Amino acid sequence: MNLYSSQLSFSLLVFGWLSLLAMLIWSLRxxxxxxxxxxxxxQNIWLFVSLAVFLIWQLGASLGEGITFHFLLMTLMTLMFGVQFAFMGxxxxxxxxxxxxxLGWWSLGVNAILMGIVPIAITQGMLRLSQRYLEQNFFVYVFFNAFLAAGIGVVVALLLGGLIMGLNEVHSFDYLAQQYFPFIPMMATPEGFVNGMLIAAIVALKPEWxxxxxxxTHLKGK
Incomplete structure (x- = not known):
């Protein structure tokens, strides 16, 4: 999801930037x-993963202006680095x-909400839920905190992106209903699978990351 500043209303762009600045200040503090x-x-691991995310975001499949599908990998970053460093990455x-x-620098805030803040918040929220209500073990961590959280995160982000495009008349809702919304469920499983597999591999090889x-908690205690 890459929205251009020329497509969006001024009030939405301002809201996006205010949200971005608020999140950035909170993260830094x-x-x-x-x-x-x-x-x-x-530091090197964080920089490497951030660079990898940038490269993956460049390889998205485009269905038209503003309609781009690519992996977010925000669940991976959140579980690895925590909310603040995931946001900064x-x-x-x-x-x-x-x-x-x-894309235009004015769109940075809105894109940050869709591609970062929303999936990061969902991942962190589901992590807190699992810690409070679910048994803590490897399978819960990988399948609930990684696979399911990533899938839900990308679906919510894409739905919000579609709503923004429709309300800002980037595309009509009829067009989005045919060319955009049907593809959203198809992104949930790949996003969940990629994040889940990467998290499982890191647990096996470099859990300290x-x-x-x-x-x-997740292995020896269960």
């Missing part, structure tokens, strides 16, 4: 900087996409 301040390895990737795709995972 509350991020656990002490965990990465002197950890060059963690997303913003770094989105800055690159906005520049190279000439996941700030939300604990051997004692």
């Amino acid at each position: 509350t991020a656990p900087w002490f965990k990465v301040k002197d950890d060059r390895g963690a 997303m913003l770094l990737a989105l800055l690159g996409v906005t520049f190279y795709s000439d 996941l700030c939300s995972f604990s051997d004692d």
